[in-house]
Amino acid sequence: MATTTPSKPSKAADTARDNRAKLLERAMSRHSYSGDALIEVLHTAQELYGFLTPDLLKSIARKLRLPPSRVLGVATFYHFFSLEPKGEHSYIVCLGTACYVKGALGLLETLERRCAKAGRTSPDGKVSVNSARCIGACGLAPAVIRDGEIVGRLTPRQVTEDLDRIGVK
Amino acid sequence: MTIEELSDIQEQEQARQQKLANRIYCCTAAGCVSCGADRVRQSLHAEVKKAGLQEQVEVCGSGCMGLCSQGPLVRSAADDALYGHVSPEEAAALVSGNPVDRQLLAGKRIDTTAPFFALQHKIVLANSGVMDPEILNDYIAVGGYQALAHAVTELSPPEVIEEIKQSGLRGRGGAGYPTGLKWELVAKQSSQIKYVVCNADEGDPGAFMDRSVLEGDPHRVLEGMALAGYAVGAQQGYIYVRGEYGLAIQRLQTAIKQAERADLLGNRVLGTGFQFRVDLRIGAGAFVCGEETALIASIEGKRGQPRQRPPYPPESGLWERPTLINNVETFANIPPIIAKGGEWFASIGTAGSKGTKVFALAGKIVNTGLIEAPMGASLRTIIFDIGGGIPDGGRFKAAQTGGPSGGCIPEQFLDVPVDYESLAKIGSIMGSGGLIVMDESSDMVDVARFFMEFCMDESCGKCIPCRVGTVQMHDILARMTRGEGTPADLDMLEQLCTLLRETSLCGLGQTAPNPVLSTLRFFRHEYDAKLAASRGGAQ
Amino acid sequence: MSVKTLTIDGKMVTGIAGETIFNVAWNSGVRIPRLCHVGGVSDVGACRLCLVEIEGQKKLMASCMTNVEEGMVVRTNTERLQSHRRLILELLFAERNHICAVCVMNGQCELQDMAEELGMDHVRMRYLFPKLEVDTSHERFGLDHNRCILCTRCVRVCDEVEGAHTWDLKGRGVNSLIIADLGEPWGQSDTCTSCGKCVQVCPTGALFSKGRTVGEMRKDRRFLKYIVTAREKHQWIR
């Protein structure tokens, strides 16, 4: 279980936080607080908060009138949901067959060696490493989504240089 | 919008477009966007403005134009020319009507008479490159929603189903169940509440057909679903789309809003008494949700775990109501079938497999991208003629179809027609349309290991054979690739193949052994070589 | 209530429409193996041990999820089924750390019984040896993930009979784990009523009463029939 809580909020962040709670509430009310909408609500919660904390899950469970264990069960079944804070930078390595055939594993290995196992964030919070089944950029294989942007035809060496550049030890 | 208004808009929009000096289509599919199509489009807009041609030249988006390896792609309608690897600096030349400027782009022009284009037969992708997926009127201009209009005014629901049955259309999601029969089954149920679900949880690694259709022609999918709703008596539809498909989700949201506002969806479709609403459900990263009972569980907000069938969803599906589930490409085929008739559709393809099939070509192939070929085209045509063969002088070794549920097809079957029956006969499946080409550098045992790893990661964990069997099979394959396998391992691997196929709860587990079985069948010598080179079991 | 006549392992038997093959077989003395089924709660067809052959059907069907039909010809114990069942047990034994010799349920365990009954005498694949927790935070009970086979009997009995839904599964595939509430230690669960039903239905030593040592744990699930009959028929039969 992730026990990490978001870092201490500033005043400005406080108001943003209120807004987030309001927006989440609105998403739940749009679905009439129906338990069937759990996945949609978790999507919204993750969009707003970045990741799902136990408190967040508990409050969603209460609002949707669901048993907490079911909420955690759903949140951990789907790989899209994260129970840990994301790193400063994110690398999603496409492991679709086209990328695989063109050497995506080498990229992932480099990232895992330097940062963290796929699905995790490096201990210093710098980089989150993930893999995806297919990001649909098969023409650019092997492809990586780096901080939200697709980068194609990468080599392990380029990844290494990239990591050096952002100061990963 | 009434039916008359629909026809008016079609005429007006067509006339408006004809009056333009040029319409420039910039591919906005994910493949092109990832290599800078957005910058090209911005630059085109800027150049139009700079030249003061806002009234004469229109720049718009388009669905996937197929040749993803040459993106960003831009099509100029006035001279019907397609350009590849377009850079933002070339926008001025594209916008200009000056023939000399055009000459500057000659090197970027793609020969559309080449086999890549000439041998394709486009039904599903017909609108890609000729309309902007974000503009409803564009879809209407190319005849969109006319099939729906025709059906709701002139055909009874059984007549719609009859047309689909006559077309011989089979489900494009993989299994190939006859679509008309499925519709009939749902239509027969007496329940007041029924659902239509579009399975857009395209998850095979290396497959992006459905995403391209959703991004490039979202209204067509909505129209297909509405037709299904009309035929089976459902008033609510859901599209279950992968969370990873951000652009497709955005386009669908736009399209649904447009269609609702124009009364093409909603409480009085085209001013008639027919009601049909569509809602999106965003998947959250679980391949197993492509399995229909898991998909239903997921729409209901639960863990995406399959359950035993029967009962099948047409009898008891979403919230235990009769539910029709088809995939994106199946729905995309519906409007043209209703518009042109089942007989027309049935004239394309082979005896058992009608129409066309969209394939995503990837791997060691020159023309990586999206293609549509008539059923029955041979693998050789698809890979060597349309696909341009193997790059860098490589030699073809195998083609993988059907993703983790499919198989590897060796060279000796290159001339087998690609249809449901023929692929099944050689131990693969049509699947949803991913086609990965491998050359001599591919290690087939490792390919089997790759797919097994995929199944292991995606197993939901409900039934034991799949949950633990995939782990054990992966363990054996990994040891083999490391040169640590034994003959006993190979024997166990084969036993586990049988076990998973015969005892797993759902399709994921039942078909998980397929890549192993097909590589064992055609590339057994590679397994044997690994065993021979192995150091033996212990340590 | 219409009666269905069918053949199970060559024996003519009758069942009521809506009854499962599994129940009809057991009522007529044919003991189909099972691990996830437990009478009194819903079935999930997950363990795959109760698969049977039905004449005219290509696929093997989970007998706990398939209703009897008139004229059905069912085979429950063919060589193919036996070999599949043994292999499934091997998979289970290899999945987690089932060390019978040090288990509270040694001698009473349904998994151990199944291995004996089906002649699974050794595991031909690699044991996975996952490193799993033992949760002894509850004052009366313990949960040892090493012995859990993920049959979800506890989840179902807690949800359907006790109504608390304290238990569920987290994760997926081989990484699935039984969880209480939001995955906190069982002893801290807000929803658990400490009724102990989950412990009684657990087929292995995964859920156990504290204070029992090797081979001392006994489970009794007669309460299930008592409660279910009471609830459905308003008859309190002991």
Place this chain on the structure above:
Amino acid sequence: MDSLIKKPRLATVWLGGCSGCHMSFLDLDERLIDLHQMAELCASPLTDYKDFPEVDVTLVEGAVANEEHLEHIRHIRKHTKLLISFGDCAVTGNVTALRNMFGVEEVLDRAYRETSTQVIGIPRGNHAVPKLLDRVRPVHEVVKVDYFLQGCPPSADKIYSFLMDLLAGRQPKVEERRFG
């Protein structure tokens, strides 16, 4: 014809186990005399032997936990006609394999550093501690095994009926194939 008259030769070995199976073997009590009439016990932890002799039947107690076991069991397999995994440690790894959830280093630290009171650290030198394998294995993962005798330990009755069948040339019927 000579071999037909000769009594079958029996051996028992003790790898990574607690010797409980051998204790159970000794629980045959007076039936050891019956056994002696059927077979010659050539080598066992109970007897003194330098080199493992050629035998017909070997009962192997314990799992393969270190390099010495590995070497030993491979040697034995070459010198016995039938090899029997004798008890749960040999069949499944059992208690001996409980260390597989941890790494070798962690186990050694625990045994020789954290909980040691006299000599702290791993004894070095000639054969002080045979090198542990990364993973304790059941016997059949390393060599071919002909029969499996479960139990922790297998009861004396079970051992007796199994051996009597085997030594009389009958297919052994194991009544209780029960782990634990």
